[in-house]
Amino acid sequence: MIESLLAGMLLTSLLLATLWGGLALVHRLPASRVVRWLAVLVWLGTGGLWCLLVWQGARLAPLAGMVVQMAALLAWWRQLQPAMDLDWADDVAHLATGEVEGHRLILHHVRDFDWQTPDRARIAWERREYDLRALDSVDLFVSGWGRPGIAHVLISFGFLDPGSGRHDFVAFSVEVRRERHEQFSEIGGFFKQYELAIIAADERDAVRLRSNVRCETVNLYRVRLNAADRRDLLLVLVEEANRLEAAPRFYHTVTANCTTLVFGLMRRIIEGLPMDHRLVLTGLLPGYVHDHRGLVPGFSLHELKCRGDITERARQAHEAPDFSRCIREGVPGWE
Incomplete structure (x- = not known):
């Protein structure tokens, strides 16, 4: 026996x-x-x-x-080492590097593509400045494409203009840094096939790409963080992107993806966050945040998901100059 x-x-x-x-x-x-x-x-x-x-x-x-x-x-x-200088695909050609000068955050490469198809876009990288004193919101975008428990996560930071009452948003996305000829493979992500990238993008780029061009389902959740934690999360994301620019890392489908990297950064800010299977099954991440009182109170997770489904609003507001405001209509925390 x-x-x-x-x-x-x-x-x-x-x-x-x-x-x-x-x-x-x-x-x-x-x-x-x-x-x-x-x-x-x-x-x-x-x-x-x-x-x-x-x-x-x-x-x-x-x-x-x-x-x-x-x-x-x-x-x-x-002996396999991540590369720094390859012929990168256009959408991951630059990382979200930046620095802080006083109360100003300067980001050197904010992506602002106008996507016509999933593979073709008008390319634009911009230098943008943000007043850290005006940072007043953090949102979680969860974009799914029909695979149970699997989704892509973006973190968006909103800066309020007190004069107009409008917000300026910048979305951060942890992504695979592919070479121009490569296609993404989840299996390849286990085997050092790709480098890791942190991208900063305008919401009209990052959100519309998923909801309007790739026809994914996108949900928006407003996250509850105090002013100090909002600022710290933003700055550690920029710090991590700067570190990647100097010392690249491999992407990993489980241990270094769009959720696990952000979770690691959050643990530097909020002590005691436990590990959970929903950090691997990224489509379930809102449930993890909800259970730890990180979403708008007074709503069930189901209500937040239904009211935060911005897919149709994003498609209707495709050309709207106030795209970010339109997609937030009716979302808890943004009424």
């Missing part, structure tokens, strides 16, 4: 190591397509041989063979 259990555990371990190594080679081996797939077939064939030997009763030989095989692969894997 114990012998069968140990054999099963060894066989499972060998299968997992074989699968992981094959995917790592597929996504990261710097070779032509033919050579890459030849290497994958050799890797899978060797792993299959060790599994066959275990099935036939061997133990030490297949274990030693896989240890040597994995040691060689991991030695190569550890």
Whole structure:
């Protein structure tokens, strides 16, 4: 009985190591397509041989063979380093670098694209300044595309102009920094295929891209943070983007994505925030924030989600100069 259990555990371990190594080679081996797939077939064939030997009763030989095989692969894997200067896709060509001068926040690359299709846009990067004393709101945008529990998250900061009573918004998005020829793959995100990017964008760019161009469902939630925490969250996002500009990091589908990075920054501001599965299943993030009293009080999560569904309002306000005001009509906290 114990012998069968140990054999099963060894066989499972060998299968997992074989699968992981094959995917790592597929996504990261710097070779032509033919050579890459030849290497994958050799890797899978060797792993299959060790599994066959275990099935036939061997133990030490297949274990030693896989240890040597994995040691060689991991030695190569550890040498992979994130890049700084590649031919980046237009929408992630610049990170949201900036600095503070007195009460002014200066952002050097705010994206303000006018998207015609998911792959084509009028390109515009702008230098913008914000008065930190006017920072009075934080909003959470959650954009889903039909996959249960999966969504993209944006954090938007609003600056109130006391003269006009209007807000100027800048949205931050943690994204995959793809090369121009690359397409995003969730599986590739596990295997060092992409670098990490923090993008600052006008809401007419970042929100309309998802609701109006990609036809995703977008929900808006106003977040409850005091003035000091709002400011700190904004500045640590800029600080992290500056750090990425100097020392790039790999994106990871689970450990370094649009939610987990923001959560890590929030924990620097608000102590005691616990880990939760909803930080991985990003579409469930509003429930986590709601449970920790971070959303507008007096409403159930269902009510906040229904009233915060801005998808249709965004489409109707596509060309409106006051797009950000239009999408907030009826959203709790913005009535």
